[in-house]
Amino acid sequence: MKEIALQAGLGLATVDRVLNGREHVREHTRQRVQHAIKELEKQQFQLATSGRKLVVDVVVEAPRRFSDEIRDALESELPGLHPAVFRPRFLMHDTMTTADVVDALKSIGRRGSHGVLLKARDVPEVAGAVAQLQQRGVPVITIFTDIPLSARMAYAGLDNRMAGATAAYLIGQWLARRDGDVLITMSDERFRGEEEREISFREELRRRYPKLRLVDASGGHGLDVQTEERVRRAVGSGRKIVAVYSMGGGNVAILRALESIGQKPKCFIGHDLDRDNVELLHDGKLSAVLHHDLRQDMRTACHHVMHFHKLLPASAVGSSSSVVVITPTNIPQSVEQRFGRRTAQSGISGSTSLAS
CATH class of the missing domain: 3.40.50.2300 (Response regulator)
Structure with missing residues (x-):
């Protein structure tokens, strides 16, 4: 239950109410718990691995065909990201308004995260939300499309x-x-x-x-x-x-x-x-x-997060993919x-x- 609560970003008591079918639980909360369970099932190999646990949030606005590619690329890289054990939480939609992205980033800041991998539009409101995460000590890595004038830590993706x-x-x-x-x-x-x-x-x-x-x-x-x-x-x-x-x-x-x-x-x-x-x-x-090699880009993004948490020297952070x-x-x-x-x-x- 503790693992599910961490993955869902919810309290232990809330997860207990969902799992035991108790009343007064919102449907959105119930779906978050079920989604977290599915993600944990995919991460079973990782959960059995020893190492520093890093929970990262992957926030992506992209059509389903591309967001699926991003998810698969990251999950394929997870077993090799030693000495860390990455636990991704995915928020992916075909389209997201600026307010949707800002609210998602603020929510991540409130519940805590070891890092955010972000594909979003380059607008001032999103840059402001990135700055707030940076102030909370949460590094943001932009992936595949950059927000260069923000407080993001690095960009990982195609030139x-x-x-x-x-x-x-x-x-x-x-x-x-x-x-x-x-x-x-x-x-x-x-x-x-x-x-x-x-x-x-x-x-x-x-x-x-x-x-x-x-x-x-x-x-x-x-x-x-x-x-x-x-x-x-x-x-x-x-x-x-x-x-x-x-x-x-x-x-x-x-x-x-x-x-x-x-x-x-x-x-x-x-x-x-x-x-x-x-x-x-x-x-x-x-x-x-x-x-471009999505797996290489996701590996690079994770290496930046590991470097931020002093698990990897800067010299070990790989470069982004080529055309x-x-x-x-x-x-x-x-x-x-x-x-x-x-x-x-x-x-x-x-x-x-x-x-x-």
């Missing part, structure tokens, strides 16, 4: 400016001609990581390929319905989309929207090897995915095994359709 420049170079090389409309999509411009990708992409494209024009369909939060609608409105009937750079996901929806208005881009660059993107690579609908260009021909075997290997013929036909 987003390098990613944007890489996407521009690839698109320019892929296209046989050097003019036309390039569709770009961000989930939300207040995610600093996507904003950095967009700025770098725009600058590199303007420098290398000035005849390529940008069409912006951002703001769909990476969610299918919103993204599809924004693409339809932005492209309309007067554009000829020759390439797509998707910085914030929702690629199935983007392709569906383009197909509905008779558009078929010659080149499509996306981010992250989630299930949807692996399928699109195999089907020849994505030209390339800019991938890796994935095509249908070099999808990592571990990803294929996880999502189910497709036939070799699928990969070949995908490559052929892109070349055509």
